Amino acid sequence: MNTVIEQSSSAVIKVEHLSKTFGKISAVDDLSFEVRQGEIFGFLGPNGAGKTTTLSIMEGLLRADRGQIYILGMDIKRQVKEIKRRIGVQLQSTSLLPDLTVFEQIKLFAQLYGFQPDGDEILSLLEQVGLTEKTYAVPGNLSGGQRQRLSLAIALINHPEIIFLDEPTTGLDPQSRRNLWDIVRELQNQGKTIVLTTHYMDEAETLCDRVGIIDRGKLIALDTPNALVNSLAGLSTITITENFPLVDLETLPEIKTIQRIGSQIHFQTENITKSVRTILDIAEQQNILINDLYIKQPNLEDVFLNLTGHTIRN
Amino acid sequence: MNNSKITFEFIQSNNTIGPAFQFSFAMLKASIRNLKALAISLGMPLFMLFTIWAPAMTGDEESVELMQLLFPAIILLSAIMPGLTQATRLTRWKEQQIFKRLALTPIPLPTLMAGTALTQIVIGIGQGVLMLLFGIFLVNLDLSLKSSLLILGSMTLAGAAFIAFGSLIAAFSRKPDIAGYVFFFAIMPLTFLASFPPERLPDSINTFTPFLPTSMAIELIGSLFMNNQLPNEALIPAVGLLVYTVVFFLLVVPGNFLLEAS
Numbered sequence: 001m002n003t004v005i006e007q008s009s010s011a012v013i014k015v016e017h018l019s020k021t022f023g024k025i026s027a028v029d030d031l032s033f034e035v036r037q038g039e040i041f042g043f044l045g046p047n048g049a050g051k052t053t054t055l056s057i058m059e060g061l062l063r064a065d066r067g068q069i070y071i072l073g074m075d076i077k078r079q080v081k082e083i084k085r086r087i088g089v090q091l092q093s094t095s096l097l098p099d100l101t102v103f104e105q106i107k108l109f110a111q112l113y114g115f116q117p118d119g120d121e122i123l124s125l126l127e128q129v130g131l132t133e134k135t136y137a138v139p140g141n142l143s144g145g146q147r148q149r150l151s152l153a154i155a156l157i158n159h160p161e162i163i164f165l166d167e168p169t170t171g172l173d174p175q176s177r178r179n180l181w182d183i184v185r186e187l188q189n190q191g192k193t194i195v196l197t198t199h200y201m202d203e204a205e206t207l208c209d210r211v212g213i214i215d216r217g218k219l220i221a222l223d224t225p226n227a228l229v230n231s232l233a234g235l236s237t238i239t240i241t242e243n244f245p246l247v248d249l250e251t252l253p254e255i256k257t258i259q260r261i262g263s264q265i266h267f268q269t270e271n272i273t274k275s276v277r278t279i280l281d282i283a284e285q286q287n288i289l290i291n292d293l294y295i296k297q298p299n300l301e302d303v304f305l306n307l308t309g310h311t312i313r314n
Numbered sequence: 315m316n317n318s319k320i321t322f323e324f325i326q327s328n329n330t331i332g333p334a335f336q337f338s339f340a341m342l343k344a345s346i347r348n349l350k351a352l353a354i355s356l357g358m359p360l361f362m363l364f365t366i367w368a369p370a371m372t373g374d375e376e377s378v379e380l381m382q383l384l385f386p387a388i389i390l391l392s393a394i395m396p397g398l399t400q401a402t403r404l405t406r407w408k409e410q411q412i413f414k415r416l417a418l419t420p421i422p423l424p425t426l427m428a429g430t431a432l433t434q435i436v437i438g439i440g441q442g443v444l445m446l447l448f449g450i451f452l453v454n455l456d457l458s459l460k461s462s463l464l465i466l467g468s469m470t471l472a473g474a475a476f477i478a479f480g481s482l483i484a485a486f487s488r489k490p491d492i493a494g495y496v497f498f499f500a501i502m503p504l505t506f507l508a509s510f511p512p513e514r515l516p517d518s519i520n521t522f523t524p525f526l527p528t529s530m531a532i533e534l535i536g537s538l539f540m541n542n543q544l545p546n547e548a549l550i551p552a553v554g555l556l557v558y559t560v561v562f563f564l565l566v567v568p569g570n571f572l573l574e575a576s
Contacts, residue, residue, distance in 0.1 A: 059418060061418065082420075084419065084420045091411060093411045095410060096410075097340075097344075100340060109419065112333050113419060113420065114333075
């Protein structure tokens with residue numbers, strides 16, 4: 001599936017047959033999709049898949065070789081300046097002016113958008129992203145998470161209707177990631193539309209309303225995380241670590257595959273409830289003490305694997 | 315910033331001069347706060363002057379003469395230095411993708427580049443003022459107020475050309491240190507050629523030396539120091555420096571070179 005085209009009256013971004021090459025490398029290959037007003041839309045894919053290139057074209061930083069992009073009804077080729085006024089962008093690198101304090105960065109970027117903010121307004125924005133205690137620090141004295149939050153604050157200074165976040169949590173510790181997720185959800189509650197890229201499955205699953213899976217420049221699937229998992233992820237897996245008599249399970253119709261890897265046995269099943277009950281019955285009948293039993297629901301990683309034949313990390 | 319008054323009229327009028335000045339002011343403020351760096355950039359030409367001035371204090375006539383001869387060259391050097399700072403700073407910004415961040419704002423990148431250039435020019439003028447004060451009060455240079463102002467004007471003109479040259483180098487450099495070396499190795503021979511007495515240079519070299527930006531700067535500044543007035547055809551080097559500034563900036567602007575780290 002090279003293109004996924006959806007039509008919606010509430011679309012704030014419409015991308016049609018977008019392509020971009022760098023030399024002989026096709027970074028983006030015939031991408032078509034729409035982003036709806038108020039949703040968190042995620043691009044999921046490995047490094048080098050074309051996520052950042054796609055975003056850069058939508059932000060007006062790069063020019064597409066082919067295709068059309070309409071942001072808030074405006075053509076990116078002809079109205080890029082007006083589009084820039086109405087979008088906010090957090091780049092993958094935090095890209096902060098090294099000599100200016102947090103306060104000065106916010107003030108300067110606000111001025112570049114035509115705002116003349118007073119001190120209270122700047123402090124209010126810093127409070128929103130949890131950076132009040134670092135108001136007068138320079139970027140060199142900020143942690144990775146704090147730099148990301150400052151970068152996000154800069155993306156918000158012009159009250160954007162659409163916010164682009166390029167791998168916003170890469171390199172952050174788990175707590176910082178969750179803090180940033182909370183801020184993103186809050187922005188959605190305020191009515192903003194958010195487009196983000198990520199290579200974290202859990203981020204895409206928990207944060208995004210819809211996910212576009214992108215690989216080698218192609219959009220290979222687009223739907224809600226649940227719909228993608230239900231339609232494309234395949235079977236659930238039950239894992240036990242005991243020496244278990246496999247012969248009794250091989251004949252069950254709901255169990256599709258059985259694999260022994262080291263001391264673990266993995267069952268792929270269509271019916272978790274029925275399979276677990278059967279396993280426990282057998283264990284009771286044969287006096288086998290089960291200490292470890294794991295159930296793994298299929299997730300976006302499985303979707304990606306099924307669609308591409310490789311994992312996102314590879 | 316819910317209560318801030320967005321200046322839509324300001325934006326709609328496409329007025330980008332205001333933000334360029336605000337950008338320049340913010341950079342200048344940050345430069346002034348970095349006292350160590352400021353002291354080095356302001357003090358280095360003064361230190362060079364001091365090393366030449368100290369022997370002249372003994373009253374040795376040759377030393378005094380040398381001091382007065384070298385003064386314009388050191389002034390030229392302080393006009394060149396902002397170009398070096400510009401080259402390394404812009405390359406660092408490119409490396410850190412700061413230009414990408416700036417390019418996301420509605421203000422055109424060339425306007426913001428002009429803002430950074432303005433910061434350097436202001437610092438350069440600060441250097442110039444300090445050096446002129448040094449020259450007038452310690453070396454007893456005979457400079458009128460008009461000549462002093464014209465020297466500062468010439469320094470600004472020359473500084474703009476070298477800052478534009480620094481920007482050009484930054485556009486094609488990957489690392490700040492490389493940009494610094496390239497600038498240094500490009501400028502040094504030009505400075506020597508411009509400072510050499512023409513009669514000691516071969517004719518083939520003399521055919522192009524008057525067109526070097528360093529020669530044009532020395533022609534303007536040197537005449538003001540020596541004769542307390544602009545050279546007879548001052549318009550030629552002045553326009554020449556302006557042309558260099560425009561050409562160098564035009565070479566940088568269209569290619570989006572500053573957006574890419576490599």
